[in-house]
Amino acid sequence: MVKKIKQYSGYYGCDKCTQKGRWVSGRVTYPKVDNLILRSDETHCAEMIRREQNESIPVSPFLRLPMDMIAQFPIDYMHQACLGVMRKLITEWIRGDRKARMSAVQIKEVTQRLLSLRKAIPSCFPRKPRGLEDIDRWKATELRQFAVYTGKIVLKIILSDQLYDHFMAFSVALSLLLSPSLAVNHNKYSTDLMTYFVAKTKDLYGEQFMVYNIHSMIHLPAEAIHFGSLDACSAFPFENFLGKIKRLVRSGKQPLVQVAKRLMEISVSPQTQSVVAAKCKLSRPNNGFILGEGKCCEAIQERVESDESGSPVVLCKVFEKCEPLFMDPCDSRIIGCFKVQSRQCRVKLVPEQQLTRPAILLEKNQEIVFLSILHNI
Ligand SMILES: [Zn+2]
Known part of the structure; x- marks a missing residue:
């Protein structure tokens, strides 16, 4: 709306490329995945000015500002990848066409597995x-x-191999694009994965599935490289803060006044921050970390202590023999997914400054899985 362009449901609805949509089963779809002609600020502005002159459609007020009308309007992965693609896939697995749908027993099994992970989810997850x-x-x-x-x-x-591999392409590509270093170092690879994911969606879920939402995944790697990572250009900070604002309202009377007063109190009270930090002990589920050189560790001491020289240290079980959790579509160690034998560890003091990459730690039988936490908002 603010750019005064076609919406995503239009025939030229993609704001990043010029692909013309195809009408399939009552919706506009974007089946093409390669040789896309990307939009640029120059071609966009020229087209908007032509439209204003020939068709008297006023240009967006943003066009007059010194900004890039394509690059500075990023695709937001919170809406497109999470609320869009991920929800669409899950909905298809539980209620969709028979070829992709899980059985009632399988749905129950996935639910049970999800619930069993609750205790392992660190408190940085809301x-x-x-x-x-x-x-x-x-x-x-x-x-x-x-x-x-x-x-x-x-x-x-639970999912068939085909559907699982397809989901994994999306999951791994998204993981790469969340980390500032991986988004740059593996940008070409994440583009290949996303392109494969979109192309394969047509075979697995049908052409009617190829709406703008799915198509936009092809453009996400370019956003990550332009802004540094997907978290640098997403709506998550706004969404998260909305939640915090809501919790500040105690009654229905004058909610805005209440929010303004609470925010003022927080801003002048340094204690609030330190109390929150002190709550987060290095105990389950907040004690898994990825160390450098492909090692992981589990903190077994709740607080940071000092060693003889006065440096802050934490007693940890360090796992040096870390196997990849999976090898398809790539060695999972790239995105910080490791598998270790719970007995094969050395207990030692780890400098606190090395515990910068928190991980989800999942323990099952004799095995522990570490999943590096890649998002930062
Ligand atoms: Zn496009």
Whole structure:
């Protein structure tokens, strides 16, 4: 609306490329995945000015500002990948066409697996996993948790190999694009994965599935490289802060005044911050970390202590023999997914400054899985 362009449901609805949509089963679809002609600020502005002159359609007021009308309007992965693609896939698996649908027993099994992970989800996640029966009420952050972390675990052996591999292409590509270093170092690979994901969607779920939402995944790697990572250009900070604002309202009377007063109190009270930090002990589920050189560790001491030289240290079980959790579509160690034998560890003091990459730690029988937490908002 603010750019004064066609909406996503129009025939030229993609704001990043010029592909013409195809009308399939009552919706506009974008089946093409390669040789896309990308829009640029120059071609966009020229077209808008031509439209104003020939068709008297006024240009967007943003056009007059010194900004890039294509690059500075990023695709938001919170809406497109989490609330869009991820919810669409899950809905298809539980209620869709028979060829992709899970059985009632399988749905129950996935729900049980999700619920069993609740105790392992670190407190930096605002929500714990819920069952699939609540899918219509899942928030964006729960869908991200599924897309990037838990989905890989709970869908294994439940979805057919084809559907699982297809989901994994999406999950791994998204994981790469969340980390600022991986988004740059593996940008070409994530583009290949997303392109494969979109192309394969047509074979697995049908042409009517190829709406703008799915198509936009092809453009996500370019957003990550332009802004540094997907978290640098998403709606998550706004959505998260909305939640915080809501919790500040105590009664129905003058809610805005209440919010303004509470925010003022927080801003002048340094204590609030330190109390929150002190709550987060290095105990389950907040004690898994990825160390450098492919090592992981589990903190076994709740607080940071000092060693003889006065440096802050934490007693940890360090796992040096870390296997990949999976090898398809790539070695999972690239995105920080490791598998270790719980007995094969060395207990030692780890400098606190090395504990910068928190991970989800899942323990089952003799095995521990570490999933590096890649999002930062
Ligand atoms: Zn496009």
